[in-house]
Amino acid sequence: MDAAVTQTPMDRLSETLAPEMAQVNTLIRERMASRHAPRIPEVTAHLVEAGGKRLRPLLTLAAARLCGYDGPYHIHLAATVEFIHTATLLHDDVVDESKQRRGRPTANLLWDNKSSVLVGDYLLARAFQLMTDTGVMRVLEILSNASATISEGEVLQLTAAQDLATDESIYLQVVRGKTAALFSAATEVGAVIASAPEDQVRALFDYGDALGIAFQIADDLLDYGGTSAVIGKNTGDDFRERKLTLPVIKAVAAADAAERAFWQRTIEKGDQAEGDLEQALAIMARHGALQAARADALGWAAKARAALATLPAGPIRDMLEDLADFVVARIA
Amino acid sequence: MDAAVTQTPMDRLSETLAPEMAQVNTLIRERMASRHAPRIPEVTAHLVEAGGKRLRPLLTLAAARLCGYDGPYHIHLAATVEFIHTATLLHDDVVDESKQRRGRPTANLLWDNKSSVLVGDYLLARAFQLMTDTGVMRVLEILSNASATISEGEVLQLTAAQDLATDESIYLQVVRGKTAALFSAATEVGAVIASAPEDQVRALFDYGDALGIAFQIADDLLDYGGTSAVIGKNTGDDFRERKLTLPVIKAVAAADAAERAFWQRTIEKGDQAEGDLEQALAIMARHGALQAARADALGWAAKARAALATLPAGPIRDMLEDLADFVVARIA
Numbered sequence: 001m002d003a004a005v006t007q008t009p010m011d012r013l014s015e016t017l018a019p020e021m022a023q024v025n026t027l028i029r030e031r032m033a034s035r036h037a038p039r040i041p042e043v044t045a046h047l048v049e050a051g052g053k054r055l056r057p058l059l060t061l062a063a064a065r066l067c068g069y070d071g072p073y074h075i076h077l078a079a080t081v082e083f084i085h086t087a088t089l090l091h092d093d094v095v096d097e098s099k100q101r102r103g104r105p106t107a108n109l110l111w112d113n114k115s116s117v118l119v120g121d122y123l124l125a126r127a128f129q130l131m132t133d134t135g136v137m138r139v140l141e142i143l144s145n146a147s148a149t150i151s152e153g154e155v156l157q158l159t160a161a162q163d164l165a166t167d168e169s170i171y172l173q174v175v176r177g178k179t180a181a182l183f184s185a186a187t188e189v190g191a192v193i194a195s196a197p198e199d200q201v202r203a204l205f206d207y208g209d210a211l212g213i214a215f216q217i218a219d220d221l222l223d224y225g226g227t228s229a230v231i232g233k234n235t236g237d238d239f240r241e242r243k244l245t246l247p248v249i250k251a252v253a254a255a256d257a258a259e260r261a262f263w264q265r266t267i268e269k270g271d272q273a274e275g276d277l278e279q280a281l282a283i284m285a286r287h288g289a290l291q292a293a294r295a296d297a298l299g300w301a302a303k304a305r306a307a308l309a310t311l312p313a314g315p316i317r318d319m320l321e322d323l324a325d326f327v328v329a330r331i332a
Numbered sequence: 333m334d335a336a337v338t339q340t341p342m343d344r345l346s347e348t349l350a351p352e353m354a355q356v357n358t359l360i361r362e363r364m365a366s367r368h369a370p371r372i373p374e375v376t377a378h379l380v381e382a383g384g385k386r387l388r389p390l391l392t393l394a395a396a397r398l399c400g401y402d403g404p405y406h407i408h409l410a411a412t413v414e415f416i417h418t419a420t421l422l423h424d425d426v427v428d429e430s431k432q433r434r435g436r437p438t439a440n441l442l443w444d445n446k447s448s449v450l451v452g453d454y455l456l457a458r459a460f461q462l463m464t465d466t467g468v469m470r471v472l473e474i475l476s477n478a479s480a481t482i483s484e485g486e487v488l489q490l491t492a493a494q495d496l497a498t499d500e501s502i503y504l505q506v507v508r509g510k511t512a513a514l515f516s517a518a519t520e521v522g523a524v525i526a527s528a529p530e531d532q533v534r535a536l537f538d539y540g541d542a543l544g545i546a547f548q549i550a551d552d553l554l555d556y557g558g559t560s561a562v563i564g565k566n567t568g569d570d571f572r573e574r575k576l577t578l579p580v581i582k583a584v585a586a587a588d589a590a591e592r593a594f595w596q597r598t599i600e601k602g603d604q605a606e607g608d609l610e611q612a613l614a615i616m617a618r619h620g621a622l623q624a625a626r627a628d629a630l631g632w633a634a635k636a637r638a639a640l641a642t643l644p645a646g647p648i649r650d651m652l653e654d655l656a657d658f659v660v661a662r663i664a
Binding site for chain 1: 366368369370371372423426445446447449450451453454456457458460461463464467469472473476477479480482483484485486487488490491505
């Protein structure tokens, strides 16, 4: 069997961009060090070395390469994007009182909430330092806008959680905050650092945005889909945490009075009993909510693929196109 | 009695810079708004409107004015500095599990830790957006460096706390993180936005740095000084929280075996009993630790005052000089 056939688009991107990714990893290790506070690299190493997929920095490297960039600063921007992502994970761990991240205990259990908050802040500061190294103001604008959207989306999620009035447009804002804003910033800054023409910058923004949304809907769907081995999450976690994700939102929109009472009790009041998850799945199946969410995810993946049409054809574009299909292959 | 005589240098700065400060407040209100997440202004208004002294933005406005700036962007930078300061307070509230801030319940009790972390992140992102508005890369460098120093100092404080090996140089790093880094960045960016010559930029950095250190030592001293009415803190809070501040560090350095055992029990082990605070004060008095810390604070205030010597003489310089004396007047 040919190895190339079994490789995922992520594997192929990683392989193609391996020399640049090695530079990114070196830069990350250099910049996360702290002369004064050795606790910092202890906490970050835990996350940064934990074998994350490095999807976001790969997107920046790929976008820059696709736009013909041959300077050094896509390395800085890829490291920036990973720092922002890692800071978000650290702050999420505090926020969600998560117990596990990437299959290992979270930093806030190994150390404490204090370290998670402050080391996250440190990484954000380091991210902005890395951006100033590029000397390009526009990448600072893009990434500070993305940072604002990320925290805005997370705050919105706090207030939207457990509120049955949450509709699909609010869900989309939350998803942009949680996932798509950093994806789209990652691809956009790759184009900007390459001084790509505006239509290419826009196309790469659109690609990252649609890719991130497809990715997140697939994730939310899997939470009800029973493929926990793939993402290390147990089926029904979102239900137990009373999160209003797309499948539930669609089911709530179509609910009759009895079903509405069910969602009010389980999601709004959080009064859940044995068998409620099965009941929730049955209600969603009745309204085709999971199928409709799946169709949405596939639609966003198609939109991501289509966004790349005006960019130079070649292996990088192929891989990015395949990546769009890949993020929804888990639910295909 | 002449009102001008009883005015503090802070009052005079506030009065002189009132029209610009009004613009800063308007900009703060505009930029802390969030179209998507109404929880954000609820949380920030609580802090931003709570009648903080606005010392840091005043420093930026004063520095810019002193260097003859007549553009609009010192307003943005003053708002930036206040946003970074407010974000730090929000994250500190989570970190320290504080119950009160500026005499009101902290945001994390009114809302929750989640909101404090995420809204702090939002304000940091907004701060960086404000900076990009200026179009001056160097202010981004200065303020991202300051942000890194702040979180580094706070992490260092976590690990240095309760460790008797903490010496005065570590204390100074912590103090730069907690206080001086943002003071010095506030004054430095004021000079930079005014395109001031390098010696003035340096002088204003030195002023802010020394002012911040003097301010923090005075604060730490007051915690053992019994003037709790002034700062809303109770005497001995730092002792009970086992913080190694300058007076204790000086007493530990001069300790005999019995005293060392006392500090190990009360600070390192946290095994404190009735009468221990009085004992700590007696030991500090025996070694002149409080007097020595006071002398250090006065020395830093004098250094701050001296740093301004090369800057244009006039009312603003006078007020900044007086401000240096004012921050230590509480312990004079």
